[in-house]
Structure formats: structure tokens, C-alpha cells
Amino acid sequence: MTTPDIRIEYPEPGIARVMFARGDNGNASHPKMLGELRDAFLALADDESVRAIILAADGKHFSVGADFAFLDGLTHQTAVEIKTTVYANFQGAAKAIYRCPKPTVALVQGAAVTVGCELALACDFRIAADNAMFQESWIKLGIMPPLGGVFLLPRIVGLGRAAEMCLLGRPVKAEEAHRIGLVSEVCDKEALAARGMDFARDVAAIAPLAYATVKQSLHRGLESSMETEWQANLPNQAMLLGTDDFREGLAAVKERRVATFWGR
Template sequence: MTTEDVLLTADADGVRTVTLNRPHAYNSLTVELKERLLASLREASADPAVRAVVLTGSGKAFCAGQDLKEHVGLLQAGDPAPLRTVQDHYNPIVRTLVEMPKPVIAAVNGPAAGAGAAFAYAADLRIAASSANFLMAFANVGLGPDSGASWTLQRLVGYGRAAELMLLARTVGAEEAQSLGLVTEVVPDEELAGRAQALAAKLASGPTISYAKIKQVLTVAAEGTLEDALAAEDAAQTVLGSTADHREAVEAFVAKRKPDFQGK
């Protein structure tokens, strides 16, 4: 039994905020925190009352990645858990973030390294505090990328820049991250939580069923051919064209009023 709640959640305006809560350890990822995070994200994904998700950290860091103290201790004890954590924790967490049928915003409140940075890359939008930075630190500890970073990072900044950031393990500050296309927006530290919540609430009031299809089609298009993309777009439009949200949007446009989307 731990003396801290390593993960916090809060709901407001259709938005679930998930906060990594090990501030004394820069929100580094223990087995307990990884398991709690995965369960929380899966719950948010399945809950129709949750229409957008914000992922953030407490204290001065977003997430420093793997908790190396726990990692080394388990290795020295001969525990096989560290060798399974990619399969058991990191891969499922990133799949859940990427496949979440609703928008995910990473509110990056400070340093994000390793798997922590990868979690931010897996979100749909990234709002960074001015004090935030990103570090692909895997090479520094003799490892390769995990948590989907090899897939997400180069889709954000391109192969060449992704290779540079991983091979050189170079820290990227918030302003440079925005110029590279790594983050959507940079705001003063004290404005981050409010800005992320406002953006998430705006998305939560929108056509969330449409957002889910947009995410699916973008993933198909990123991986496939033009024909794959055209087929995915056609399938999505066929479904969305018969939704209540589409009818509501059209009727609201004709009536010159604001639509009331229900995610159906």
C-alpha cells in the first residue's frame, strides 16, 4: 500500500483530466503508475460521458519516463518485470491513446523524457508550458525507442529530425518544439491548465463521433496508399452521414444557430 495516490482524475464539462502524480520523482513511471494509467485511459475511452481527455503531470515535470531506481532494483533482484514492461504497459498505453475515440490533449507542464515524451507524442494535440522540454533519452541508457516514439515522432517532425533527436538525445525546449511542429501551442506556465481545459471543453462540445472517424482515417492515410485513404474516407462518410450529429449540424446551419452535438 503506497502513501500517495500516484494518479489523479477529475471530470468537468465532458473532459477527463488524468494527472500523473509523483511530483517528487518527476512523475517517473513505476509499475503501479503504469498500471493505473492504462486502466484509467481504458476507462475514459469506454465512458460515453467522457468526450475529451487531458493528460498532464503534477509539480514541475510532465513525466521523466521510466523510474530507473525501480527498474534497476528489479533487474538486480532477477525480477523479469522490467523485460515485460514494453509489452505489458507501454505498448497498451500508447495504443489506447492513439485509438481513443475522442480527442486527447497532452498538457505538457514541464520536462517530458523517454516514455513520458512518447505519451505526449501519442496525443492528438500538445499544449506546452514555456518551461516544458522534450528529450528522447533512450540512447543515454543504452536502449532503443519504445512507447511508439519511433512511429509518432517522425510523423510529427519527419524522419530526419526524429533520427537527430533520438541519436543525439538532444533536449528540445518549448519554443523550438513549436517551430518543429512538435507542439500545437506554447503558453506561460501559469496559463497551461486553463488553456488545456478550455480547448478540451471546446472539443468535448463538438461532434465527438466525427472526431473518432477523423483520427481513424488519418491513421489509415499515414500508413497506406491513396486508395487506402480514399476507401477509409468513403467508409467514414457513409457512417457519419447517417448520424444525429450530422443532421443536427446541417439543421443548425440552415437555421443559423449553434449546433448541439451529442456524439451520436
């Protein structure tokens, strides 16, 4: 899939890279672009040959937020039009990334503002270039973060820092983002793509059924109780214990070798 806005690459077997392709415009987003991003992640989630997905961007910035021409148009749309046309794409993209059962990692250089920040948050992991900056500046426009940030940020960085980002629109640069747990690591901007590939190779080697199950459990745990998790984890663990991947993992540990998982 290649469009003027989104490009899917397969740099090596098992790894897909979804690229924002509007680098000359700061990868500013609009509904069609986000609809394509949603469709890309849904397709990759169903592609059995893909074991890990990188979300990255051309150009200086990951994404500077929504396109201003698009924002201007919103002032003339009704609430119903916004819900049915805009957020079917914007929220649809965030949902597709967040719900993807496969490992997802965002590689962030430059600005990740509003929509860009929220899409990075929807990924399992974030690696930042040393020039990265995250900002939930929706409130400066008189609106709110609608794609999951107000739910995820307090759980990732704590309520106080999430309040500073969402209520004050405070930008967070790369080193601080690492210190507060917003990103997994920081690297030189020139090394970002290579580091992302190394990370993707590592997570692609993880048993896929176990990864999907644990990821689903972590997400469910954000909204449930300990008792609910104990009950849900019994059938999930029973299923995983019956897989070839478990037998391979156990054998690899006993034989002191690297396991090869098949997702069965």
C-alpha cells in the same frame, strides 16, 4: 479512480483530466503507474459522459522518465519477463492513449523525457508551458524509444529532427517544439491548466462520431495507401451522413448558430 500515482478528475461535465500524481518525484514512471494509466484511459474511452480527456501532471515536471529504481531492476530481468510484465504496462498505456477514440490533449510543463515524451506523443494534441522540454534520451542509456516515438516523431516533425531527438538524444525546448510542430501552442506555465480547459471545451463540442472516425482514418493513413483510404472512407462517410449529428451540423451552419452534437 485515485491512487498514489494516478488521479482522475472531472473538472466539468464532459471533460476528464488524468493526472500524474508523483509530482514530488518528477512523475517518474514505473510499471504499476503505467498500468493504472492504461486502465484509466480504457475506462474513459468507454464512458459515454466523457467527451474530451486531458493528460496532465502535478508538480514541476510532466514526467522525467522511468524511475531509476525500476530501471536498475531491469538489469536482472529476462527478455520474457520484460515483455510480459514491463511492456504490458508501458506499451499498454501508450496504446490506450493513442487508440482512444476521444480527443486527447497533453499539457506539458517542465521535462517530458523518454516515457513522458512518448506518452505526450500518443495524444492527439500537445500544449506546452514556456518552460517545457521534450527529450527522447533513451539512446543515452543504450536503449531505444519503444512506445511509438520512432514511428510518430518522423511523421510529426520530419525525419531529420526526429533523428536528432532519437539518435542524439537532443532536447527540444518549448518554442522550438512549437516551431517544428511538436506542440500546438505554447503558453505561460501559470496559464497552462486554464488553457488546457479552454482547448478541451472546444474539442469536446466536436461531433464525437465524426471525430473518432476521422482520428481512426488519420491513424490508418499513416500506414496505408491513398487507394486504401478512398475505399475505407466510403462506408465511413456513408455512416456519418446518416447520423443526427450530421443533420444538426448542417442545420447549425445554415442557421448560423453553434451546433450541439449528441454522438448519434
